[in-house]
Amino acid sequence: MKSFRLFAALAALGVAAMTHATTPVLIIHGGSGVVRRDMTPAKEKAVRAAMTKALLDGYAQLKAGKPALDAVTTAITVLEDDSNFNAGKGSVFTHDGKNEMDAAIMDGDTLRAGSVAAVHRVKNPILLARAVMEHSSHVMLVGDGAEAFAKEQGITLVDPSYFRTEERWQQLQKALKEDAAKQPHADLETAKHFGTVGAVALDSDGHLAAGTSTGGMNDKRWGRVGDSPIIGAGTYANAQCAVSGTGWGEFYIRTVAAHEICMKVSMLNEPIQRAAAEVINQEIPSMGGNGGAIALDSDGHIAMPFNTDGMYRGWIGADGVPHVAIYDDEPDPSNQTPAPATSSAQD
Numbered sequence: 001m002k003s004f005r006l007f008a009a010l011a012a013l014g015v016a017a018m019t020h021a022t023t024p025v026l027i028i029h030g031g032s033g034v035v036r037r038d039m040t041p042a043k044e045k046a047v048r049a050a051m052t053k054a055l056l057d058g059y060a061q062l063k064a065g066k067p068a069l070d071a072v073t074t075a076i077t078v079l080e081d082d083s084n085f086n087a088g089k090g091s092v093f094t095h096d097g098k099n100e101m102d103a104a105i106m107d108g109d110t111l112r113a114g115s116v117a118a119v120h121r122v123k124n125p126i127l128l129a130r131a132v133m134e135h136s137s138h139v140m141l142v143g144d145g146a147e148a149f150a151k152e153q154g155i156t157l158v159d160p161s162y163f164r165t166e167e168r169w170q171q172l173q174k175a176l177k178e179d180a181a182k183q184p185h186a187d188l189e190t191a192k193h194f195g196t197v198g199a200v201a202l203d204s205d206g207h208l209a210a211g212t213s214t215g216g217m218n219d220k221r222w223g224r225v226g227d228s229p230i231i232g233a234g235t236y237a238n239a240q241c242a243v244s245g246t247g248w249g250e251f252y253i254r255t256v257a258a259h260e261i262c263m264k265v266s267m268l269n270e271p272i273q274r275a276a277a278e279v280i281n282q283e284i285p286s287m288g289g290n291g292g293a294i295a296l297d298s299d300g301h302i303a304m305p306f307n308t309d310g311m312y313r314g315w316i317g318a319d320g321v322p323h324v325a326i327y328d329d330e331p332d333p334s335n336q337t338p339a340p341a342t343s344s345a346q347d
């Protein structure tokens with residue numbers, strides 16, 4: 001009788017655990033490398049409005065019980081369509097005057113991933129990355145081949161002139177003039193990589209996903225590909241952790257930054273805020289790089305470290321209210337400084 005009661009109690013607990021829904025969370029970034037002196041009130045207002053829309057549209061997917069992947073693609077698509085960000089419509093120009101975009105997505109539940117690099121005509125590269133993951137037997141497609149696949153999949157292709165914005169064109173002209181005069185660039189290295197967009201989400205089933213989309217670096221040459229479309233460098237998700245990075249991509253590739261953060265969480269059981277801060281604020285700067293990242297664990301803990309003047313960042317969770325921050329002196333739920341190895345940085 002006793003053992004029957006114990007069994008019944010355990011079964012009840014088991015059922016409760018199985019039906020317990022996770023509170024969804026969505027975090028987005030619109031790039032590190034924000035230079036405070038370059039911001040105008042109008043630009044700041046437009047950026048905050050776009051970030052708010054991306055959060056609300058993405059979170060609506062999670063509230064409707066859709067998977068984290070849907071929230072990630074929805075939020076990133078909003079930012080790709082807004083010329084204030086260096087992704088999709090607002091992509092920077094290459095040295096040759098082209099817009100060459102990279103994107104990646106990863107499903108933490110299944111470890112499936114898709115990515116594209118050096119595409120010129122894909123309106124929303126994140127949707128093509130997702131199609132690569134879901135409808136091809138490959139992980140990464142580049143250039144003309146990626147665009148041929150996009151056509152087969154019915155992904156929207158546009159004339160390359162769609163991506164031309166005057167602001168980005170002038171940024172390239174300035175860099176070209178400096179190149180021609182053999183002058184060092186007046187802008188900090190930081191200013192060449194900015195405005196990349198990314199999202200990480202936790203859905204009501206407790207599954208994580210991550211995605212990143214970018215035009216890369218202003219004045220890039222020779223088919224340069226950054227970290228964003230490289231699984232493990234700029235984008236990674238598994239069952240415990242999801243990360244999207246933004247910064248000087250070469251350093252994110254060399255530190256395998258997104259995977260490094262997630263391995264600290266998954267294998268070493270580190271709190272996500274400490275893991276993310278160690279990689280972003282210690283490992284990358286110690287090699288001469290800079291940037292930021294957004295990271296989320298399966299308990300909904302958020303990390304948003306960065307080491308530039310600002311990082312466009314936003315989050316939405318249990319309260320259903322979109323929160324947006326830009327500068328380093330604006331509060332966010334992330335702990336910016338790594339905690340000592342012996343204590344927990346969370347909460």
Ligand code: ASP
Pocket residue numbers: 031032033086193194195196214215216217225226227228234245246247248249250
């Ligand atoms: N990480 C991107 C790249 O290097 C740029 C950025 O994040 O702004 O292509």
